[in-house]
Amino acid sequence: MKLVKSRLFWPAMALVTLLVVNIVVNPNFARITMRDGQLYGAMVDILRQSAPLMLVALGMTLVIATRGIDLSVGAIMAVSGAVALTIIDGSGDPDNVGTVAIAIGVAVLVSLVLGVWNGFLVSVLGIQPIIATLVLMLAGRGVALLITGGFITTVNSDPLSYIASGYLTLLPFAFFISVAVIAVIALLERRTALGMLTEAVGINPEASRLAGVRSRGIVWGAYIASGVLAGVAGIIYASNIKAADANAAGYLIELYAILAVVLGGTSLMGGKFSIAGTVIGVLTVQTLDSTILFFGVPSAQSPVFFAVVVIIVVLVQSPRVHAWGRKVGAMFRSSKETPRDGTPPGGATATSAPVATKPEHKEVSA
Amino acid sequence: MTAQTLEAPKTSSPGAIKQFAARHASVLPTLAAIVILVIVLIGAQVEFGNFLTARNMSALLLDNAYLMVLAVGMTFVIVTGGIDLSVGSVMAFTGILGSSMLASGTPVWIVIPAMLGGGAAIGTLIGVLVQYFNVQPFIASLAGLFLGRGLAYVVSLSSVRVENEGILWLQTTRFYLGDWYITPTGIIALLVVAIGAITMAWTRFGRTVYAIGGSEQSARLMGLSVARTKVAVYVISGLCGGLAGLLLTAYSGAGYPRNGIGTELDVIACVVIGGTLLTGGRGYVLGSMIGVFVFGTIKTIISFMGAEQSWTHIIVGALLLLFIVVQRAIVARSDRNT
Known part of the structure; x- marks a missing residue:
């Protein structure tokens, strides 16, 4: 759970997802060959081009x-x-x-x-x-x-x-x-x-x-x-x-x-800034760029995909969407277990003092 | 500083000038732009001797019609304290969209609304992101920039010629008055400026735009429709982008997906040179028009001199710097006074 709450978790997940998609669609993506003591491959290219x-x-x-x-x-x-x-x-x-x-x-x-x-x-x-x-x-x-x-x-x-x-x-x-x-x-x-x-x-x-x-x-x-x-x-x-x-x-x-x-x-x-986060961000952008090219989209059209990524990222960061997320999370929890006010989804189970495990305690918090 | 007194001082003693400056601090940058325009025009006339001709001045409006339309939309956005980076690529997108639709035989009366609608749609997206999702205008319009540019290439990777007579008519027709002439594109641009200026100065919507730029919080407490207005300014800017796409297509006789790269910066520079404060709250549509004329004149002078066109951007950059330093001084002074 600590891992999920890390600031780097979601950026890293985005990069990993992107890499996995690439490898699944094109197994050659992960292949790294050695020639004259030098490594070649799509991933090495991304490191070089980034x-x-x-x-x-x-x-x-x-x-x-x-x-x-x-x-x-x-x-x-x-x-x-x-x-x-x-x-x-x-x-x-x-x-x-x-x-x-x-x-x-x-x-x-x-x-x-x-x-x-x-x-x-x-x-x-x-x-x-x-x-x-x-x-x-x-x-x-x-x-x-x-x-x-x-x-x-x-x-x-x-x-x-x-x-x-x-x-x-x-x-x-x-x-x-x-x-x-x-x-x-x-x-x-x-x-x-x-x-x-x-x-x-x-x-x-x-x-x-x-x-x-x-x-x-x-x-x-x-x-x-x-x-x-x-x-x-x-x-x-x-x-x-x-x-x-x-x-x-x-x-x-x-x-x-x-x-x-x-x-x-x-x-x-x-x-607050994160250098590791930026490194992950750069690799994500570069990988996305190669992915778009790989799918046969002309590179001139790639800005459309970046526009979609920018919009998704800013929406995920926006307070309104967070509020929606909390609301949905609260509904989800209150229908399944006891409502716990103020606890973020999935965290801090140890500190919740009034532990009521019985389903009859079900009530919707305002 | 929202209320402006309109009577001009009759006396010209130093005290009156000072009083005028204090009372009309928000007009000063625009006046400075007019002074610069006059200096540049006279300087060019003295240097070349044949610069201030009717033909040359008419061409100035013709060549910069699309820029003027974009500047009007941008003025609305900047006065609310926002920024719209997407205008150049929206113009490219609507331009290539329109020319491809025409090439595939769609009638003009569908094509033009489609172009304007395409621009307005991207503007709406930006506005909604800014207003309802608290995205910074810079980033939201950046997404718009990427989207417009990418979509332009999705429509077509190469340029598409326009052979529709209706569209080309906008550019080729010339109404003469002596040696002066004006094209329908020029008339459209001036109409947009007039509508923009009237809206900003005399409508409730325009007042709200200024109020948001002055202080969004206060505007909201006053019960003004902040949310609607903030979305609307981006829609207007997008709409202007669509119209500029039409004008540019008519002007160049083709749609080209690489059109308008970097135009957003030119537009912002024109608006700032025209006296609109980037922090919002102050600015005039007519000032932006002057800014476009300054930009266009510099461009013309450079081609007169036969120098590299890259000088245009160096000089405009320098002018931009001059104006923001002057603006900072004015804002610092009026902050001290209040």
């Missing part, structure tokens, strides 16, 4: 925890990819590891600056997060198009392709990037007081300020983190398609990232 969304969603989790939202992540991805690939393209030797490293360094630095800008608008000027990040969302893609000169810059660079397609021993390199970022964020947020302070700022900015929390720095930091992670995600994306496409890079990713965060059980109202 890397950009994972980074963006983790950054988004931090921002949402501070009661904010970052719409500019897709645009930052486009800028970052454009910067990195333009540098590599302009250099004489695209296969040089040093060149690629410098290009990535510059691109991440640019993303950091964009994150600082977002954070400045929100935490210093006090502009609503949706609008503050909307500015960059609009302008960012324009900037990216200017950097690439309006074209799709394509680059053939082995070190660059390695980031998205290469393998580090058993598993794809991109997967290790995800794991490293998850580990760093989990350590920073959960092994230090930072996570608690972030939640405090998100739950009640005014009270946390009065309690001496420097909310400005925490909010600012969240946007910087989101910017940097989006920058790295942009490089992975560019590396995957071996091109900087300012229009397609990170298209709608802000929405998928928000969806993943919400699926993972983090409320958009800020405050």
Whole structure:
């Protein structure tokens, strides 16, 4: 029962259900083959392809925890990819590891600056997060198009392709990037007081300020983190398609990232956040995407399914549906056993003092 | 700040200006938008010499008719304190729906209501989610965005040409007045603006919209029909999305499922530049029209200069930033005064 009440139970169940459906419909889905000491298979692909969304969603989790939202992540991805690939393209030797490293360094630095800008608008000027990040969302893609000169810059660079397609021993390199970022964020947020302070700022900015929390720095930091992670995600994306496409890079990713965060059980109202939940949410979104493709639906039509998922998720979270659920639960219980006021369905049997097991005690509570 | 005094000050002493500013704080952003529009137009005329021509100005309305219709719907939503991200994809969906129905031989008098109905249906869904299930407008309309875009591709994966004369008539007919001309699409857009402006200013419904944006709690305590109005603004926005789909289909002569990607952001930018406060409670439909003209003029100037169209979004982003900073200053000041 404790398991059921865990915040991660329902997100995890959704992912498991999705995986089971896939395996039942297509047994090949679960097959993982070993070739040259490297693992291949549909599930490995999901881990590899989920890397950009994972980074963006983790950054988004931090921002949402501070009661904010970052719409500019897709645009930052486009800028970052454009910067990195333009540098590599302009250099004489695209296969040089040093060149690629410098290009990535510059691109991440640019993303950091964009994150600082977002954070400045929100935490210093006090502009609503949706609008503050909307500015960059609009302008960012324009900037990216200017950097690439309006074209799709394509680059053939082995070190660059390695980031998205290469393998580090058993598993794809991109997967290790995800794991490293998850580990760093989990350590920073959960092994230090930072996570608690972030939640405090998100739950009640005014009270946390009065309690001496420097909310400005925490909010600012969240946007910087989101910017940097989006920058790295942009490089992975560019590396995957071996091109900087300012229009397609990170298209709608802000929405998928928000969806993943919400699926993972983090409320958009800020405050409590769950990194594990976001990880599960990202894997769910990615698996759903592959599932839709697998069922032969053109990928362009997949938003319909995501719309249905968003609607189901928000309905499950809404207070009205909870109230209905309780009503139905209460009716169900009162017809079967003694009504116990205030006890959640299926929980806390030990504390219910007036245990009446006789059916004659049946009465409907108001 | 719901009551607005309409008499304009006759004197122009500094005191009167200050008094005017204090009394009409909610009109100031819209006035600023008009000033910007005038500056941009004059600047372009000085730079190019042949910018302020009747042909050019007429084209401005023609090219941005669909944007104007969307901006009217968005103004209603934003004044209640909400947001509607779905308008671009609703426009794409209704556009491709209409053109496919026409291509399969459905008569126009069924197609146009179907387009408007499709938009209104998605709007209703968003409104119900927002009002009855306490879903944040951002997320509810996000679902609408996904739904519209996905459905557009379900209807057709590629563009569908429109050969119906009735629809194309909306675009090709030009009523001339000297060198100025206007198309039926332009007339529709202006009509929508007029209806929107009158509804917002002089009807009970419009007053309720402002009241909800000012304080939803107070509006409810006053006995206003908050629930109905909040659903209605999203239905109106969806309806405008459907109408914009019709105008865009007429304008481009085809339905295309990739139409309107990112249009929701352009629309929000136009509405904000036009002086509507994103926190709700203040804003004018006519202001949004000015916002659309500013946006359209910038776009025209950039194509005049032969520069990259990507500059449009950079400049509009910068303008948007300027306006929200100005708005914050105004709100901060009027909060101090009250």
